[in-house]
Amino acid sequence: xxxxxxxxxxxxxxxxxxxxxxxxxxxxxxxxxxxxxxxxxxxxxxxxxxxxxxxxxxxxxxxxxxxxxxxxxxxxxxxxxxxxxxxxxxxxxxxxxxxxxxxxxxxxxxxxxxxxxxxxxxxxxxxxxxxxxxxxxxxxxxxxxxxxxxxxxxxxxxxxxxxxxxxxxxxxxxxxxxxxxxxxxxxxxxxxxxxxxxxxxxxxxxxxxxxxxxxxxxxxxxxxxxxxxxxxxxxxxxxxxxxxxxxxxxxxxxxxxxxxxxxxxxxxxxxxxxxxxxxxxxxxxxxxxxxxxxxxxxxxxxxxxxxxxxxxxxxxxxxxxxxxxxxxxxxxxxxxxxxxxxxxxxxxxxxxxxxxxxxxxxxxxxxxxxxxxxxxxxxxxxxxxxxxxxxxxxxxxxxxxxxxxxxxxxxxxxxxxxxxxxxxxxxxxxxxxxxxxxxxxxxxxxxxxxxxxxxxxxxxxxxxxxxxxxxxxxxxxxxxxxxxxxxxxxxxxxxxxxxxxxxxxxxxxxxxxxxxxxxxxxxxxxxxxxxxxxxxxxxxxxxxxxxxxxxxxxxxxxxxxx
Ligand code: FAD
Numbered sequence: 078x079x080x081x082x083x084x085x086x087x088x089x090x091x092x093x094x095x096x097x098x099x100x101x102x103x104x105x106x107x108x109x110x111x112x113x114x115x116x117x118x119x120x121x122x123x124x125x126x127x128x129x130x131x132x133x134x135x136x137x138x139x140x141x142x143x144x145x146x147x148x149x150x151x152x153x154x155x156x157x158x159x160x161x162x163x164x165x166x167x168x169x170x171x172x173x174x175x176x177x178x179x180x181x182x183x184x185x186x187x188x189x190x191x192x193x194x195x196x197x198x199x200x201x202x203x204x205x206x207x208x209x210x211x212x213x214x215x216x217x218x219x220x221x222x223x224x225x226x227x228x229x230x231x232x233x234x235x236x237x238x239x240x241x242x243x244x245x246x247x248x249x250x251x252x253x254x255x256x257x258x259x260x261x262x263x264x265x266x267x268x269x270x271x272x273x274x275x276x277x278x279x280x281x282x283x284x285x286x287x288x289x290x291x292x293x294x295x296x297x298x299x300x301x302x303x304x305x306x307x308x309x310x311x312x313x314x315x316x317x318x319x320x321x322x323x324x325x326x327x328x329x330x331x332x333x334x335x336x337x338x339x340x341x342x343x344x345x346x347x348x349x350x351x352x353x354x355x356x357x358x359x360x361x362x363x364x365x366x367x368x369x370x371x372x373x374x375x376x377x378x379x380x381x382x383x384x385x386x387x388x389x390x391x392x393x394x395x396x397x398x399x400x401x402x403x404x405x406x407x408x409x410x411x412x413x414x415x416x417x418x419x420x421x422x423x424x425x426x427x428x429x430x431x432x433x434x435x436x437x438x439x440x441x442x443x444x445x446x447x448x449x450x451x452x453x454x455x456x457x458x459x460x461x462x463x464x465x466x467x468x469x470x471x472x473x474x475x476x477x478x479x480x481x482x483x484x485x486x487x488x489x490x491x492x493x494x495x496x497x498x499x500x501x502x503x504x505x506x507x508x509x510x511x512x513x514x515x516x517x518x519x520x521x522x523x524x525x526x527x528x529x530x531x532x533x534x535x536x537x538x539x540x541x542x543x544x545x546x547x548x549x550x551x552x553x554x555x556x557x558x559x560x561x562x563x564x565x566x567x568x569x570x571x572x573x574x575x576x577x578x579x580x581x582x583x584x585x586x587x588x589x590x591x592x593x594x595x596x597x598x599x600x601x602x603x604x605x606x607x608x609x610x611x612x613x614x615x616x617x618x619x620x621x622x623x624x625x626x627x628x629x630x631x632x633x634x635x636x637x638x639x
Contacts, residue, residue: 225249412449460509
């Protein structure tokens with residue numbers, strides 16, 4: 078059995094090594110056009126910033142080590158130019174010698190990854206991208222003499238590159254066309270991420286478009302000009318489908334290689350994995366492009382299983398992801414609220430702000446967690462988390478629950494590892510389950526931050542049940558009646574007639590207050606996530622409104638504009 082794998086990094090190398098473990102007899106050749114295989118592309122930004130000091134630490138394997146361990150024929154600087162399906166042959170160019178040769182296959186695996194999007198902005202040639210080790214070398218060299226940098230794009234790679242350039246001491250601006258960085262999370266969850274980036278000196282230009290890139294500067298559509306010794310474009314990626322298209326393989330509606338649930342393309346002798354292929358979205362079953370390393374590696378393993386004749390299924394994907402932003406963990410799985418609403422889905426949102434572990438044990442951080450639930454079926458549709466620690470495991474637990482099709486209320490009963498240094502006896506994931514259960518059974522009702530003013534206009538009164546000290550410095554919702562939760566039973570008469578919105582700082586005391594008032598016959602809703610979620614959402618909304626009104630981005634306090 079002759080197997081050729083095109084692309085020797087995440088998906089491709091997972092296929093090749095797994096296949097060797099399954100079959101000692103297969104002839105396995107890996108063709109990679111760059112100079113490296115099996116490198117840590119997820120670590121590249123951290124080498125730029127010097128966090129991963131040694132370049133060699135990024136290079137996990139070499140053709141020789143892969144030959145020695147797995148008997149693989151790995152050829153770097155070898156670019157596949159064409160697939161001749163009828164003859165079961167690929168044409169390969171040795172980029173060092175310029176020689177072309179043909180190699181036959183029985184099974185071919187396309188693991189060609191993705192390529193960076195390069196929008197047609199005047200001067201874009203000067204912008205660097207970060208995809209591979211060669212790009213990293215170029216960025217390290219460019220950063221060494223630079224004092225200012227503009228990163229175009231506030232997605233995962235953009236924020237990682239920005240953080241690492243700040244780490245190197247550069248004056249960094251991030252220009253993002255949307256109103257928020259990190260598109261997979263909702264606006265109110267992104268607010269603390271923006272604050273963190275600005276607190277570390279990043280000149281964050283949200284709702285901003287780049288009009289032109291000059292020799293020393295980047296000009297925005299507003300006319301603002303940002304100094305830029307270095308420009309990095311991190312606008313997104315598109316599946317690398319050139320070979321597949323030329324070979325006449327079916328391409329899906331989202332632009333990725335179409336594969337079935339065994340990762341076979343429209344030619345059953347050719348499989349495809351990773352960033353190059355369209356996945357099936359686990360939430361709605363539609364086609365999705367999810368360029369993530371975990372998916373690429375899992376699919377690589379499954380492709381090897383299929384070639385080896387094992388029963389294997391390519392699972393739908395949730396898009397579970399995490400990124401570090403100046404000490405904050407920002408993670409998500411499944412869909413966001415904005416995406417669900419845009420798709421016309423009914424959704425119940427739950428916000429909490431628990432401690433990462435027991436507050437009496439040193440080092441606890443407050444984290445923001447959000448769960449999205451189908452209000453009819455109780456299905457978990459997505460989750461997001463932002464915080465200094467403990468976000469990763471909560472999102473991973475929820476992603477696991479989603480994969481196992483647990484309903485939201487079942488999170489209440491999960492037995493999760495606990496000791497004070499690591500969690501609370503009721504883990505934040507359990508708390509999300511408690512809230513989901515209360516909402517599902519009607520034990521409590523909630524109102525979202527963006528629904529408050531409509532409810533007030535319809536006659537609702539807002540009751541703030543926090544302590545007086547928590548309202549200091551103007552931290553109040555306008556028009557709220559202040560009755561601390563401990564005094565509520567004695568001051569019921571002070572609450573105006575009609576529907577009531579209760580709120581506290583994060584929603585916990587508000588829940589108790591709501592239960593007291595409900596049992597006194599009042600029509601009550603608890604402000605979900607409390608004042609903390611309300612203010613984060615209100616700030617995000619204000620920024621969105623100012624962009625929509627004037628087309629003007631929110632201004633940062635930095636003086637990098639000239
Ligand atoms: P790749 O790993 O990109 O490999 C494709 C390979 O195919 C390339 O090396 C390319 O040279 C080769 N190739 C293409 N065409 C040909 C041809 N014609 N002939 C020969 N070779 C060819 N994901 C996460 O989940 N977490 C992270 O933290 C994370 N961080 C990232 C940081 C950076 C800077 C980058 C660039 C990506 C990051 N990703 C992360 C995404 C992750 O790296 C990709 O999803 C994953 O590598 C995709 O694997 P793949 O095998 O599909 O493609």
